[in-house]
């Protein structure tokens with residue numbers, strides 16, 4: 001069973017004797033649940049006609065939409081023997097702004113893809129934020145809050161924006177999980193995406209799986225938040241139900257029916273949510289180096305080290321400092337046994353954001369959230385919390401008491 005293999009694509013076999021045939025096989029231990037034909041590049045999702053379709057520059061006849069040759073161009077003599085795997089552009093750009101994938105995943109006006117759609121941030125695609133005036137509007141743009149040398153860059157009217165720095169990601173992957181030992185030969189997008197399998201519904205794959213099945217992550221049983229972290233309450237999609245909510249919703253009453261990220265409207269739970277905590281923790285359970293901050297980042301411990309992870313709330317203290325907003329339940333007296341875990345992408349955009357630390361601009365149905373300066377999180381945290389009264393005020397320096405896993409005397413982490 002473990003030696004079974006599958007082709008990701010075989011519909012061209014024998015149909016055109018003139019074109020060289022390429023095949024990709026993966027050794028799989030379980031029946032395949034996705035294939036190139038089901039992937040966004042392979043012209044299945046979102047709809048036929050939207051797969052890879054590079055603007056034509058050569059003299060040979062155009063390839064059909066979704067065909068491998070849009071990326072592995074077997075007919076362009078100028079790239080033969082030049083680019084890895086006969087890709088139409090080099091795979092191994094050592095750059096933040098130039099990248100094989102960015103040839104298409106950039107602004108529609110400069111993309112080499114015919115009719116490339118805008119590609120919005122997670123706040124829009126999953127959080128439901130309106131697209132009017134939104135910035136950035138494509139994947140390349142989301143990575144442009146960082147300069148080529150890893151320093152912070154102003155963009156979208158923000159001076160505190162942030163992006164994953166592809167150079168640090170390449171270094172982190174080098175020699176691990178089947179990635180090349182030379183960071184300059186790694187395409188950083190492959191940390192989280194398999195170009196042959198990525199689907200619109202489930203675009204991501206785990207880096208730790210790259211040397212193995214490199215399957216799509218999140219589409220199957222065992223890969224959902226509920227499977228690995230207990231009952232998960234997905235945040236609301238935009239817009240948040242009208243504030244303030246009735247008092248009973250603070251104390252375990254039913255939250256107003258409203259569409260959730262990943263979930264059917266009107267339900268509390270969303271068994272379909274992919275487990276992006278596990279995906280991010282592949283790397284962040286270890287200290288990652290940040291060129292921008294000139295330090296190693298904190299190790300994230302979602303099991304016992306974080307209030308937003310499985311560590312949970314400190315019981316009676318909770319409602320003294322403020323209440324959680326719907327759809328989350330409060331537990332002022334420490335009687336609820338269910339854990340209320342949230343996941344990384346409920347707060348962070350995976351690519352980049354006009355806010356610091358990749359913090360999303362739309363969280364739990366609240367849009368246009370900005371972090372005006374470093375550590376100024378009052379409005380941002382208020383998307384899920386009614387922050388309490390007394391000495392707790394918006395002028396405080398939040399990071400001196402709050403942050404991942406920092407067991408400070410007061411804030412006890414988050």
Ligand code: HEC
Nearest residue numbers: 008009022023024036041052067068071072085091190195
């Ligand atoms: C969106 C662009 C794109 C499309 C479309 C695409 N590939 Fe690839 N392919 C890549 C990239 C990028 C790599 C390098 C992957 C890596 O470095 O791990 C690759 C790697 C490969 C490899 C090397 C082995 C491997 O799995 O890494 C083969 C063989 C291959 N592709 C065949 C195909 C076939 C067959 C198709 C059509 C069914 C196809 N590709 C469609 C981008 C593409």
Ligand code: HEC
Nearest residue numbers: 040050051052053054101104113189193195198199200203
């Ligand atoms: C020839 C153009 C082209 C290239 C090169 C290309 N893509 Fe795509 N990609 C597309 C198109 C078209 C879609 C489907 C339209 C869309 O939804 O954005 C897509 C969809 C995706 C998706 C699914 C998400 C979604 O919203 O549909 C992911 C993930 C993705 N691409 C990643 C990559 C990565 C990583 C690379 C580089 C290895 C890459 N792409 C290279 C054209 C391309």
Ligand code: HEC
Nearest residue numbers: 164165168169172191280283288289290344348350357358
């Ligand atoms: C392949 C390894 C890898 C994976 C997977 C990964 N990261 Fe990172 N992350 C890094 C590295 C390396 C850095 C430090 C360099 C940088 O800023 O990008 C980093 C930095 C960060 C930062 C700090 C950025 C800043 O400048 O303030 C945040 C926040 C973050 N990651 C969140 C996430 C989230 C959320 C996920 C899952 C969607 C994730 N990471 C997945 C490697 C990874």
Ligand code: HEC
Nearest residue numbers: 099101102105119120121125139188189191192203204350
């Ligand atoms: C640290 C992990 C990580 C890295 C690195 C990463 N992505 Fe993503 N990407 C994600 C996640 C997670 C999502 C959101 C999945 C979802 O919406 O379900 C996503 C979504 C996408 C989408 C679909 C949404 C959209 O904006 O249209 C595309 C396309 C995409 N990524 C392309 C890329 C490209 C190109 C690169 C390299 C420049 C890249 N990604 C690097 C994790 C990553």
Ligand code: HEC
Nearest residue numbers: 277280281284297298300302308342343344347357403404
């Ligand atoms: C409730 C919102 C929230 C959730 C959920 C969340 N984060 Fe964060 N994250 C933040 C905030 C706020 C910061 C800035 C404070 C800090 O650095 O600790 C941050 C900072 C980070 C940093 C930079 C840490 C440093 O050294 O400064 C990384 C890396 C990170 N998060 C990764 C993750 C990962 C991985 C997950 C999921 C396992 C996750 N985050 C879940 C809000 C969140």
Ligand code: HEC
Nearest residue numbers: 307312313314318328339340341342346377381384402414
């Ligand atoms: C996506 C929604 C969300 C966001 C955004 C969010 N939180 Fe939370 N927070 C929660 C949930 C849910 C809990 C309860 C966790 C549990 O009980 O297991 C919680 C718990 C806490 C706790 C533990 C005390 C308590 O009430 O249980 C602190 C402290 C906290 N959050 C601080 C913050 C800070 C500071 C920010 C902003 C940087 C923030 N939170 C942003 C959802 C969120």
Ligand code: HEC
Nearest residue numbers: 314317318321322377378381385394396397398401410411
């Ligand atoms: C002097 C330390 C300190 C500072 C500074 C501070 N907090 Fe807190 N905060 C606390 C303590 C203590 C709690 C209660 C934590 C607990 O219950 O474990 C708390 C709780 C919270 C909670 C959870 C509310 C609840 O109980 O559900 C949020 C949200 C929060 N703080 C946001 C902020 C924000 C935003 C800032 C910056 C404007 C900030 N805090 C500054 C100490 C601090």
